[in-house]
Amino acid sequence: MGFLQAGELVEDIKPVEEKVRQLGIAQFLNTLTQNVGRRDPNRLFGDELEYMLINVDSQKRDVQLLPRAPHILECIKDPKYAPKTCKLMPEYASYMVEGIPYSPYTLDSDYLPRIHESLKSRRKEIKTLLTHLGCNEGRVSTLSSFPLLGCPNAVYKGVCGSPDILRRGRAISQSRYTEDDIISPHVRFSSITNNIRNRRGGIEILIKAYEHGSDSTASESQDPTSTNHSANVHVENLDEYIRDQVVASDPMLSAETLLQTKGTKGTASGDHKNIHMDAIVFGMGMCCLQLTFSCLDINEARYLHDQMAVLAPLFIALTASTVVFRGALAATDTRWEVLCQAMDDVKASEKSMVQKSRFSSASLYIGNDEFLKKNYSVLNDNKVACLSSIYDKLVENGVDSILARHFAHIFLYQPLVVYKEDFDAVDCSATDAHFEVFQSTNWNSVRFKPPPVVKHEKEGTTYPIPWRVELRPCEIQIRDSENAVFLTAIPYIIKTLLREKWNLYVPLSLVDANIKRSSSINACIVQKFYMRTNIFENRINIKEMTTFDIFFGELGLINRCMQHLEADYKSGLFSQESYEGMKKSFEFIKDRCTGKVPTNAVEIRNFILNHPKYNHDGLVNREIVFDLVTQLAD
DSSP, X not given: OOOOOOSOBOSOOGGGHXXXXXXXHHHHHHXXXXXXXXXXXXXXEEEEEEEEEEEEETTTTEEEEOOOHHHHXXXXXXXXXXXXSEEEEEOSBTTEEXXXXXXXXXXXXXXXXXHHHHHHHHHHHHHXXXXXXXXXXXXXXXXXXXXXXXXXXXXXXXXXXXXXXXXXXXXXTOOSSOOGGGXXXXXXXXXHHHHHHHHHTSOOEEEEBOOTTOOOOSOOTTSOOOOEEOSOOXXXXXXXXXXXXXXXXXXXXXXXXXXXXXOOOOOOOOBTTEEEEOSTHHHHTSOBEEEEEEOSSHHHHHHHHHHHHHHHHHHHHHHOOOOEETTEEBSOSSSHHHHHHHTOOOOXXXXXXXXXXXXXXXXXXXXXXXXXXXXXXXXXXXXXXXXXXXXXXXXXXXXXXXXXXXXXXXXXXXXXXXXXXXXXXXOTTSOOHHHHXXXXXXXXXXXXXXXXXXXXXXXXXXXXXXXXXXXOOOBOOSSXXXXXXXXXXXXXXXXXXXXXXXOOOOOHHHHHHHHHHHTSTTHXXXXXXXXXXXXXXXXXXXEEEOHHHHHTXXXXXXXXXXXXXHHHHHTTSSOHHHHHHHHHHHHHHHHHHHTSXXXXXXXXXXXXXXXXXXXXXXXXXXXXXXXXXXXXXX
């Protein structure tokens, strides 16, 4: 999860906040200067899967979270136990392990066999390590959320591995539902927890509870209804327009935010209509699937960021897999809203200016193409809080106004993790750690990622990794075969998008509406999403479409992919087996769009509703969860 380093933390960040911010800006400017003109020869991609460790007691018919990820990561420091086929990384929760391929895949290659083999080996490697630790009843799951998190006895307290490296008590989370032993011991995670909770005055998450017979099939009535947008709304001077927007949305210049409050801590405990949660772990303790794509140059990365921002809600709907929180069925199919609320440190006094959580959909388009420039005010139609002083500094140093506004927004938020050091001695040409303080704690649906600094003892400072874009919102699937579908299909969709230069731009307010719709019950089938009908023209014609319309029907994005797949197969790029495998992946998505293959969310909800121990009261008991883990999700 994000940028990790060792060191002692600064406890009171406020006195050094501006110094860290200025260092981060200097590091970004240095990286930009060194890499703005680079062009890489190949497009690569990689994935991150977050695995959940669960203890299964078959005799007692009980399942509990198994907080042994820190022990696994300690174990693999010994080369004898280090995984041979993947890399394992820490995540927020001590029952989570992130698995990534040992090396990236090449986008323009026959990557299917490697992905399938990687998925098999990752789960096997983690299971082997659990067994080595003596956790013989431990299982490696890809459930997106543990249904009993926050309920009594949800966490395994028995001994396997060395329990002394786990935290005790509730001093960090201050949660009434969870203890700190489920927060990973790396200082980054405790710092994030403390600073979000302290800044906001507490964590209060409320998610609507499921009501029988209330499955909504209609789009939200408050969504925008105007879909006829002019493609050439005239802005006399784009740079002046953007700076006016930045100044107007700078919280530091607004009288509305001068009255400071100590936070917004509430006393909600939930009721029959809402599920209440009170800790970051309810958000960051859920598992996901992420993909990162390298680009040939910075302009391609900026273009891809924008196109993936439009596609992101569709992938949320297709991968929906989260329906239970704190032992209660929810009126949602995804983890998205829980994460947005869990990571929101915006105070009540700031809400009129800072309208989005740190965890949110993309706030701005950042492309450097003429279409966006001509339609900037129409497409970037949301109010986005920025620091005008940062914007001005970036522009003065040669950053174009579109990209400067993006980073003036990123640098708005308070640092969450700062390490003790001599800030005056920092060499901004040799590190990007202070830039990452801000970049890595803004969890947007897509993330634009500059090349990271790598310092070698002999070679000096280098930038071996290209410009990248990260697709973040996909829910992990309960079966490797399903994860393989999205890990193979999404890259090919991106490959076709880059080949054909799709123009998917719609106003970002409509992307936000799509994000909201994507989490509703069975959104993959019943919801409609705002999409362009003409992806190769300049006029912005927008229509509400189902996922089937978008991928296989009227718009037919995957139909376009299939044409290229056929050509790639005939050219010898794909083997017969991989060609058939890719077709099966696209067919699976088609079946999911029609309902022939349900989403994990629909499958899990139906499993619960039809379980003989379910009492039709919205509550999910331990027996149901045991069967869910051992029968459906194992």
